[in-house]
Amino acid sequence: MSDERELRREAVRRRLAGEPAAVIAGDLGRTTRWVRKWVVRHAESSGSDHNWAESRSRAPHESPNRTAPELEAQILDARERLVGNPRAQYGALAIQWELRRLGVDPIPPTRTVERVLERAGVRRPQRASSKYVSKGRPYPGVVDPVPGQFQQIDMVGPRHLFGAAKFHMMNAIDVGSHRAANTVLSSLRPPDLADSLLQIWDQTGLPTIAQFDNHANFRGAIQPRWKYFSPIVATCLELGVTPRFIPIREPWRNGVIERFNNVWDKSFFRTEVFNSLEHLSAENNAFIEFHNTHHRYSAHQGASPNQMWTHEPRALPERLTPPTRLPRKGQIQVVRFIRSNRRLDLFGKRVLLPEDQTHQYVTALIAVRAKTITVINLNGEIIHNDHFGLSRELG
Numbered sequence: 001m002s003d004e005r006e007l008r009r010e011a012v013r014r015r016l017a018g019e020p021a022a023v024i025a026g027d028l029g030r031t032t033r034w035v036r037k038w039v040v041r042h043a044e045s046s047g048s049d050h051n052w053a054e055s056r057s058r059a060p061h062e063s064p065n066r067t068a069p070e071l072e073a074q075i076l077d078a079r080e081r082l083v084g085n086p087r088a089q090y091g092a093l094a095i096q097w098e099l100r101r102l103g104v105d106p107i108p109p110t111r112t113v114e115r116v117l118e119r120a121g122v123r124r125p126q127r128a129s130s131k132y133v134s135k136g137r138p139y140p141g142v143v144d145p146v147p148g149q150f151q152q153i154d155m156v157g158p159r160h161l162f163g164a165a166k167f168h169m170m171n172a173i174d175v176g177s178h179r180a181a182n183t184v185l186s187s188l189r190p191p192d193l194a195d196s197l198l199q200i201w202d203q204t205g206l207p208t209i210a211q212f213d214n215h216a217n218f219r220g221a222i223q224p225r226w227k228y229f230s231p232i233v234a235t236c237l238e239l240g241v242t243p244r245f246i247p248i249r250e251p252w253r254n255g256v257i258e259r260f261n262n263v264w265d266k267s268f269f270r271t272e273v274f275n276s277l278e279h280l281s282a283e284n285n286a287f288i289e290f291h292n293t294h295h296r297y298s299a300h301q302g303a304s305p306n307q308m309w310t311h312e313p314r315a316l317p318e319r320l321t322p323p324t325r326l327p328r329k330g331q332i333q334v335v336r337f338i339r340s341n342r343r344l345d346l347f348g349k350r351v352l353l354p355e356d357q358t359h360q361y362v363t364a365l366i367a368v369r370a371k372t373i374t375v376i377n378l379n380g381e382i383i384h385n386d387h388f389g390l391s392r393e394l395g
Contacts, residue, residue, distance in 0.1 A: 372388055
């Protein structure tokens with residue numbers, strides 16, 4: 001760099017001595033424009049600035065895209081309030097939702113919020129591990145589902161509003177896009193649960209597979225349990241959706257919806273006081289739309305759920321009501337881990353499997369019309385086939 005400064009000074013000395021700019025440029029391996037530039041720079045210094053030959057930054061003194069100081073202060077204030085609430089999250093989405101509650105419009109993008117936090121030296125919250133680490137046992141999961149194919153569905157609650165009103169939430173998330181939908185429930189009557197599922201699918205369209213845990217709300221509660229299934233299962237079968245049940249005591253198999261439940265609870269429900277179910281429902285609908293529009297997922301290379309959702313969803317039939325009996329069509333999938341006792345537990349019905357299937361996952365396919373059960377291993381091989389005494393009455 002010192003050699004470059006000397007060339008600039010030499011060019012100016014020779015030009016001031018009367019040499020043509022073209023000759024100087026030829027001797028120094030530069031252009032005449034370069035010579036004129038440094039002559040002008042020297043003249044502007046009027047001899048008082050001895051650093052005129054130094055390079056200058058070309059960056060603008062003020063960035064036109066710099067976040068306004070007022071907005072930066074609002075972002076940092078919002079985060080400070082959230083950090084002060086031990087039950088709240090304080091990541092970018094939570095801050096954006098807090099700004100929306102305070103009337104900030106437009107809401108700054110996620111990356112803007114993160115840049116403001118970085119400039120302020122604020123540490124980002126530690127993220128929990130996004131995936132369960134397998135202990136070396138393959139699992140028959142749905143691999144890389146496309147948007148609209150595979151939903152995970154779960155219940156949250158009971159929760160209580162100001163004034164002790166009790167409610168539950170049925171949350172659903174499309175794994176291929178992370179697009180969420182939910183409904184508020186004041187009752188857990190089985191027909192009400194099925195109707196809530198229809199309300200969700202009216203928003204999202206019908207998936208190919210709907211995955212649940214083994215709670216009685218989803219599978220049915222009448223004894224003997226294995227003969228009876230719930231209106232939720234009947235609704236799935238009626239609409240051509242395959243209900244799929246995860247292994248017992250393995251909630252991480254529904255990890256995507258479990259994480260969304262946590263986001264809903266700590267970024268939304270724990271940050272505001274709701275005085276009625278109507279107030280909760282209205283604000284909840286706004287939060288779901290906010291999540292689907294603003295939340296950026298690394299699994300989708302920073303795209304939001306709505307950006308991933310580019311296809312036309314499979315629509316519900318018009319004027320559909322939940323069925324009152326189990327349809328004679330479709331199949332139910334049940335995933336189980338087989339322990340050393342070799343027993344496959346299907347909601348109380350136990351099937352003894354071959355010895356070489358221990359410590360492996362299997363999938364039981366319950367054919368509703370044929371009333372049979374077919375058990376397949378991870379290779380898709382049939383390892384058991386038997387009658388399954390289904391009742392068409394709902395539990």
